[in-house]
Amino acid sequence: MTYKNPPTTPRKSATFDDYTLSEIRRAAATGIYDIRGGGAKRKLPHFDDLLFLGASISRYPLEGYRERCDTSVVLGSRHAKKPIELKIPITIAGMSFGSLSGPAKEALGRGATLAGTSTTTGDGGMTEEERGHSKQLVYQYLPSRYGMNPRDLRRADAIEVVVGQGAKPGGGGMLLGQKISDRVAEMRTLPKGIDQRSASRHPDWTGPDDLEIKILELREITDWEKPIYVKVGGARPYYDTALAVKAGADVVVVDGMQGGTAATQEVFIENVGQPTLACIRPAVQALQDLGMHRKVQLIVSGGIRNGADVAKALALGVDAVSIGTAALVALGDNDPRWEAEYNELGTTAGAYDDWHEGRDPAGITTQDPELMKRLDPIAAGRRLANFLKVMTLEAQTIARACGKNSLHNLEPEDLVALTIEAAAMAGVPLAGTNWIPGKNGF
């Protein structure tokens, strides 16, 4: 019997892991960067790294089903004659008609309206579907200005000047030829079938001083009625928030890197911008330093998935959150019922992110008439409303347990962090200690 030396187990590189190798091969074969939808998929410090303390001897709770816990929020009271009043502090983020189908936009409007909140247009103009089915609709003012017109500005309930988004701070919109149908092309004044790559900067203003003048123009056009939001990607949240306030914003929207996009480069999504958790405290700090906290409202988005995330964001000083990816999942995105078709596209339910290709089995991120039929906007709207109500109930459950009769009474003191990173980012103590990294002298 021959003795064989024991072999070592084959070992793959942590640096050159399977995904990385596959991407190198894909790039070499195709000569184009990887484009996908969604937000950052890498593991990041997030709300999961925070815990609520709940009540104890020094804090007493409210009765779960008997004592009121307010969830309402008013957005835009700084300058607007007609601020937005929402029943819940969870809004629907901007997503374009073009990236989404008409029925999907309708479903978002229906769900938001049933739940007492607002929805938002996107980089493609306002459609009748969403205006008609959204009690409160925020109209985005984007660098591309596709479909922008004064009539829609006036029939919006608020205006959101989009400077950037979390998935791609510094990047413009992208909608590839497969999704530029006749209707999308007409709304955007573009030839059908071209690859549309929107500008990353606004065409008629640059910098905070210009922004102030631009906001004045929008207010004058709409007779100072509409709240004006300024949305930024999670780049420099302290300064971006302060500058937006200086420019006259009623509401600042900060979108962290987990916030989704319809399509952009994978390298952009995963490597530019900061996690949502890292953006909140600097943004709140900027408002507090200016004496504008709760006067200018702060909306945060990017990876909000449940009522606990809502409660944690509010405890850190946010006025409302916004959801995009979670709303699409509630409509039916990435549903395992379409697994066989996801497999045909070379992916699996839960991982499908080639929204730009327009072949979405769930019929949401597509302009294909046959696929679009798969989404029933009434049923999907109901699912979204259910989800929003569950999130709200969950947040209330936590708030009552912390003794709060309003979600907005939650505070950083109610939280601890499970990791040093999260403690430093959120500015709350590491669990079991009174240590907040970066504060208390070290």
Added chain:
Amino acid sequence: MPATKLSRTAAHDPRVFDLDHQSLRELNQALHNLAPGSNETAWEVLNPKGSHSVAVGVDQPVAIDVRGSVGYYCGGMNSGSTITVHGSAGPGVGENMMSGSITIKGDASQYAGATGKGGLLVIEGNASSRCGISMKGIDIVVYGNIGHMSAFMAQSGNLVVLGDAGDALGDSIYEARLFVRGKVDSLGADCIAKEMRPEHLELLQGLLDRAGVTGFKPSEFKRYGSARTLYNFNIDNADAY
């Protein structure tokens, strides 16, 4: 600009706004309050002194004479009114205009007619950089020269320049048509000189007529537009960006 003799004064006529004594808000609100078919069709703005957002979002077919120079976004999102600025205009004049017309007797700063969807913008002096940026159907006629990066990502509409154009004209242009009579310092990515066919000569003559230009023939102009090579991404074109 020389002072213009006025036939009316703000003290006597509610359609004359003196921004020395009345606010921009009052002016724009009065213009927005106009009902369709109103007989109050002639308006005058005195002492604009560089005010921003003069006569923005007007959506009735009225005439507005602005006696002096304006700041940013004069006539922004104009829908149907006829605005004449008897002076120069700051950045973004006529931005996102839908219809109607705006005439600037002097010069215009950056981004004139940006993202305009329709109507006619006439600049009787020079226009600065990024004139007609992202234009989406507007017609722009400039008597003088235009600056660099003009008609960047221009999607639709016509830009006519009687003088010269700066660098990178029509960079990443889509389907807008550019007519330049003088020299062009350089063309931007995917913008090329194109043949002036009879329909273009006819189109250009119509634009010159609408803008009140006389003494120039369409045949003196060159036409520029998209080569359409960048409409669908190809890695081998990456050097063009």
